[in-house]
Amino acid sequence: MTPFTISLAALAGFLLIWFLIEKSRRRTHPVTGGLQENINLPHTDEFELYANAFSHCSRKTRLVMAEAGVPYRYHSIDLIETGKYETIGPRYLKVNPSGLVPTLVHNGHPIYESDDILTYVADHASPDAGSLVPTDPAERTEMNRWLESGVISSDDPMENMPARAGSCIPGLTFPVFVTAIRYIPLRRILVGFLFHPDKKRPAFFTASRLFGLRTMLSQKPLQQMMHASRDHMRGHLAQLAQKLESTQGPWILGEQYTLADVTWSCILLRVDETGWLDHFLQDADLAPVRTYYTALKNRDSWKAAITDKAHPIVEKAEADLKKAIATDSKIAKALYG
Structure with a gap:
């Protein structure tokens, strides 16, 4: 063997050992809630x-x-x-x-x-904070029903979209994922192929980084996923509007802000920042949702938990998506057509 071959073999051996050690340090396994x-x-x-x-x-x-x-x-x-x-x-x-x-x-x-x-x-809430859980058993059951509608399963995030608004979130988020990933170096994305347990994620993000929003939106499987999420979410928002009308608001259960409102705050935020909320709210029947969302954003907790924790990449991605929708008719049609 030549010195070059020996060096190459040694380097390959070193990289293999490093990979196996690093892989062992990055093992994942399910946990109990x-x-x-x-x-x-x-x-x-x-x-x-x-x-x-x-x-x-x-x-x-x-x-x-x-x-x-x-x-x-x-x-x-x-x-x-x-x-x-x-x-x-x-x-x-x-x-x-x-x-x-x-x-x-x-x-x-x-x-x-x-x-x-x-x-x-x-x-474990502070004594000075209002209760986030109703004392009435029937209202607690109703709160839990709205909590369940916001669940995103760790096993299958898009499971049962007809029953869960939370399951619609991944499909609606995909356009802003694409605009965000352009700010991430490709070498960081490729690390996922080595260590991420779900190789579909690095595959999706790599394709998004290389091909961009217009090309990704033209892919039929992604279009179908997104449109199914869009159509089911519209139905969930209609149910929310009906609930708000029946309770006379301002919150899902009426006068008491509960854990259901915490969950739906984040659902509406995601629908908003991914460019879908304005599209949905063109429907006059969803007017109560607009009023509700405005009230949520006016709470002190919103500033502390959302505004003050905003991420610059997400803000850029949101602005890029809105610009693309406004300036590229094919992108707008792929989303809303």
């Missing part, structure tokens, strides 16, 4: 929240913390669409081995799954 009293994590504050600026589920947890008046230390965790695959890095996997955000840590014990976090925080 709720408080994990058997796990103790390093912490400095009573409550610490690991979350992402753009993540729908992360936003819900920040809103409920603000509404409940619970102080916490915030750990910003990147997803690839906001910078890098930090959720599958060794440091975060020690906090949440599933590689999902958000995670709330209370006195060192993690609470997994965003809806479990909502109820946990409501149970």
Whole structure:
């Protein structure tokens, strides 16, 4: 063997060893929702929240913390669409081995799954905060029905769109994913092929980075996914409008702001920032939704949880998408036609 061949073989061996070690450090596995009293994590504050600026589920947890008046230390965790695959890095996997955000840590014990976090925080609300859960059993059942409609399953995010508005979120978000990913270096996206457990994500983001919005919107499977999400979401918004009319608002259950409103705040925000809300609200029957959304944005919790935690890449992506819709008729037709 020549010195060059020996060097090449040594380099290949070194890279293989590095990959296997790094792969072992980035293993993920499912977790059970709720408080994990058997796990103790390093912490400095009573409550610490690991979350992402753009993540729908992360936003819900920040809103409920603000509404409940619970102080916490915030750990910003990147997803690839906001910078890098930090959720599958060794440091975060020690906090949440599933590689999902958000995670709330209370006195060192993690609470997994965003809806479990909502109820946990409501149970630990400040005495000065209003109750986020009705005392009346019938109203609590109704709140839970609206909470369930906002669920995004960790196993299948688009499961049961006819029954869940939350399941419509991924399909409606895809255009802004495409405009966001242009700000992420390709080398960071490709890391997903090595370590992300779901290879469809890096494949989608790589294609989006290389081909852009117009080409991605022309792909029939993506069009069908997006249009199914759009049509089902329109139905969910109609149900919301009817509910708001029947209770006379201002909130889903009437006078009391509850966990249902926390969840629907984030649904409407995602529909808004991805360019769909104005399209939907052209329907006069959805006027109560516009009034409701304005009231949600005027709450103090919105500034603390949403406005103050905005991500610059997401803001650029949102502006780019709106510009593309306004200036490119083919993109507008692919979305709304």
